[in-house]
Amino acid sequence: MTGTSLTGKFRLAVIQLQVTGVKADNLSRARRLVKEAAGQGSRLVLLPECFNSPYGTSFFSTYAERIPGESTQVLSEAARENQVYLVGGSIPEEDDGKLYNSCTVFGPNGELILKHRKIHLFDIDIPGKIRFQESEILSPGNSLSMFDTAFCKVGVGICYDMRFAELAQLYSRKGCQLLVYPGAFNMTTGPAHWELLQRGRALDNQVYIATASPARDETASYVAWGHSAVVNPWGEVIAKAGAEEGIIYADIDLQYLAGVRQQIPITAQRRDDLYTVTSVQEGSS
Ligand SMILES: NC(=O)CCC(=O)C(=O)O
Numbered sequence: 001m002t003g004t005s006l007t008g009k010f011r012l013a014v015i016q017l018q019v020t021g022v023k024a025d026n027l028s029r030a031r032r033l034v035k036e037a038a039g040q041g042s043r044l045v046l047l048p049e050c051f052n053s054p055y056g057t058s059f060f061s062t063y064a065e066r067i068p069g070e071s072t073q074v075l076s077e078a079a080r081e082n083q084v085y086l087v088g089g090s091i092p093e094e095d096d097g098k099l100y101n102s103c104t105v106f107g108p109n110g111e112l113i114l115k116h117r118k119i120h121l122f123d124i125d126i127p128g129k130i131r132f133q134e135s136e137i138l139s140p141g142n143s144l145s146m147f148d149t150a151f152c153k154v155g156v157g158i159c160y161d162m163r164f165a166e167l168a169q170l171y172s173r174k175g176c177q178l179l180v181y182p183g184a185f186n187m188t189t190g191p192a193h194w195e196l197l198q199r200g201r202a203l204d205n206q207v208y209i210a211t212a213s214p215a216r217d218e219t220a221s222y223v224a225w226g227h228s229a230v231v232n233p234w235g236e237v238i239a240k241a242g243a244e245e246g247i248i249y250a251d252i253d254l255q256y257l258a259g260v261r262q263q264i265p266i267t268a269q270r271r272d273d274l275y276t277v278t279s280v281q282e283g284s285s
Pocket of ligand 1: 161
């Protein structure tokens with residue numbers, strides 16, 4: 001279903017969850033915070049990357065689940081009970097002997113409407129700072145992932161996926177007005193790039209961007225930067241968390257987005273005769 005509400009506005013909530021090693025606690029806290037967000041009028045709620053498990057290659061196989069499974073059952077119920085679109089962050093997914101970093105999205109009836117497997121695995125090596133190799137354990141997804149809501153079309157990426165401008169551009173060209181990235185940047189790249197990337201993706205594509213990080217836990221093996229945020233199509237940060245657990249809210253205004261696109265009409269001005277970004281998955285939606 002496409003289209004917008006009568007006002008062209010809807011409320012988005014981003015949950016910056018404190019993720020612990022106890023899966024049941026992560027699930028119950030996520031469920032409680034989804035309810036709280038819905039109670040504040042949110043129609044779309046976003047959870048962080050790896051919301052049911054500590055983030056780290058040594059944890060993925062232990063916490064991995066099939067989909068559907070325990071964690072996605074909780075997400076489905078939370079979406080249905082609260083009548084929200086729920087972007088369920090991500091979980092380590094096990095399928096056919098492989099592990100993926102997968103985001104599931106549920107509609108207000110609790111039905112699974114999308115599964116996105118992280119396309120770009122987080123493999124970096126910054127000497128003296130951080131080395132992380134998701135590809136030692138995980139397999140990449142191979143699909144773009146978009147879903148329709150009653151308000152607008154939404155594109156999904158997971159964390160490192162945000163570094164790839166082409167993906168965001170394709171989502172925008174396919175009609176997405178909001179891009180969501182569950183993510184877990186770290187204490188090196190977080191302060192340097194997290195907000196910059198979000199503002200860049202928003203400005204380049206004249207879309208809203210929402211990111212959800214786990215809350216910071218200084219005792220964890222991987223310390224997440226936090227600072228979940230929402231950025232508008234003008235490139236302004238309109239909601240931002242600190243390092244701790246909490247919910248941030250933003251009103252997504254599609255008339256405002258249309259106004260920005262009208263004032264600075266880069267889409268119509270693009271020189272498709274000189275350059276283009278194409279998907280090998282034409283028709284994917
Ligand atoms: N979980 C991730 O993909 C982390 C990405 C990250 O920190 C980056 O700098 O990129």
